[in-house]
Amino acid sequence: MVKRIQDALRNDARINAAIGQAYRTSGASGRAILMWNGDWLQSPGEEGKGLAGVRQAIAVTVGFSSRACKAETVNGYVLLTLSDQPGAPRVALGGGRWRWSDLLSL
Template sequence: AHRPPGAPAPEPQPEPPARSLARPAPVPPKVVKPIPAPPAPQAAYVLVSQSQMAGAITAGDGPGGGLSGSGAASGQGLGAGGGGDECSMVRRLEAALRRDRDVTAAVRAASNAADARGRALHVWDGDWVMTPGESGKGLAGVRQAIAMEVAFAPEACRRDPVRGLVLLSLADGPAAPRVALGAGTWRWADLLRP
């Protein structure tokens, strides 16, 4: 730029501020302490008391092991007759569990681990009870054997109402391993629910 003579020298222009190549430092995220997950519920053996066992339904308590009733009928016909007592679910289940050596061994082992001393393991109380050492609910072998027997019982038997506990003994004698099922009023078909 050419300047006329006698003209004052232009004031030097300040240099434009240099562009900063640096970016502002990021704000570090707020440190939040993680909340620990609640501990998984610990499975524990649930034992039935001697007084509860005394009031429980057993295989010798009559047909069905449920609520009692009466009735009469007569008639004639041809064909094989039923053996009567068709819906003795307590007898059915007890016999099925006694026949299965793996089930008997599992209940005996669980009874020993629980220090049951003649008391029954409560394996179903409207839901299958968690048992130590088992990945699912209920003693797996017991649950499966009961489910199979109930599933293949006549529908009328599965619908039979039951009140209170049912006691299944896996051998004879006072120290025999036992399992208990039930609470309140329920039906055999309830045992099939997952």
């Protein structure tokens, strides 16, 4: 599931731009931006939670996955990178014990 979500984010120029902008304005400075910790977090300068385009891409990817994938238990954080280049923006999801289907709730 991590690879599917990461590929979806990497392959969309608008999502790359949105995450890149959030990364620069957040002062993350080499750290990942936490976007979801049981609830979608609001990024500075955004009206909605979870950078709407990013949240939507994740929801589509998870939503069209098998029941077994959605039910898979994850412990802790998942780190997604926008490229393999050093210093590329990174997004973190999770914390504690959760399931991929949890990302579908607003």
